[in-house]
Amino acid sequence: MNIDPNIVEDAARELYIRALKVLPPDIKAGFDQLSERESSETGKAVLGTMIRNIAVAEDTNNLLCQDTGVPIYNVTIGRNVDFDGATLKEAIRKGCERATKEHPLRSSVVHPITRKNEHTSTGIRVPVIHFDFSDQPDEFRLEMIPKGSGSENNSWLRMAIPAEGIDAVKTFVVDCVLEAGGKTCPPTIVGVGVGGTSELCVHMAKMAATRPLGSHCEDPEGRKLEEELSAVVNKLGVGAQGLGGDATAFAVHVELAATHITMNPVAVNMQCHSARRASAQITADGVSYGF
């Protein structure tokens, strides 16, 4: 299968706008579950407003949240796919710029030192583009995640030591959730990276925070840890928007990587309640959109 860069560019444009407007069904279901269980009156009202907003965004064809985020594209390429990597990256960047100008969207991206906004949602190394490969024949998947700053500004890495054990990981997650309070727009998906190197640990926390609700860590120990943490995170009293109540998080997700004998790294990254993502599957027959 040959990948046409024009199709990728159009899909990159379309995905940014789609992601900003329609929440995935797993997140909507997560809202329903949290509101059924909510015991605080304020919490119920806040969740009710969030659920109403999802409907208003769809009815008025508007963005769910004003924060267009930092654009992230995850590309998964299967077997027997012919592509030119450099052209592909350029196509994704162009699609992202076109979404910003043509919709129009607020460009939330600036130069880190001059703070200059080019009003394109792009800049040095942005959009963030990750490439991965799968063993599926003729697969080409493009996922788009607009990562909001409220949640991204609350990201942590701790290079704990082996003597602190798994307790250091658990304590760190609890303390990060408390420190984030309402700043991350809870309910959140709390993403936890355990192990690896420093940058891999942070990257895994982001992968964990942005994967669908109901998905699990593939490693049994990781899965056990995410179940344990998910069971207690809503007992901290932070609540929706940090105004108190039960709905602090939809879930805690964990990703693992092997690490060094002397290391015990843990990272936390959160995805806010506007847990936006959209994806496109490109095949020889055309493009199909989903979440």
Place this chain on the structure above:
Amino acid sequence: MAHHDITTPVTEETVRSWRVNDTVTLNGTLFGIRDATQIHMFDRGRTTRFDLNGHAVIHTAPNVRKVEKSDEYPAGYAPVCIGTTTSARMERFSRPLMEQYGVRMIIGKGGLLDDSLKAFQDLGGVYLAIVGGTAALETTWVEAIEDVDLDDLNPESLWKFRIKGFGPLLVAMDSHGDSLYSHVREEGARRRSDVLAALGVAAK
């Protein structure tokens, strides 16, 4: 837990009568302000021609579309999506906003900290919590972008919105030293050891 439906601007007396957990709906004028706006106003000596006295500011940077100026779009901008950003980053600007410009209400998400709470007490102000991330809904409360100042900072310009039925917003910090966020922080610290115990960790 009273509800107040008001038209801006408001007096100090009015704001001082509001308590944490009251709700407020605003009508009239609302100013949009953000990190860069306030960095330029308070660190770089810039001023605005707008009169913010007795008014509400909201921590925002909206999505807008440039259009021809008209009665409907007096500033040459149509609102696309207007929402609210995390307030805590702008903590150090609350007092100067109130002292130098007479602002009475700060609208945001996630709460402000102790210095702001003290400023609300000293000068008569409140923090009104909006539900962050519900911008599609919030946009329906904005009738028009009436004017804009410091627009070289776009999207972090100083925006003047005309609003109707903007709310309900929750009084989360009042002029009597009360803050919902402090309650939640204290409660969280109290529950921390139980949660750690449930995870099999001895609390430190």
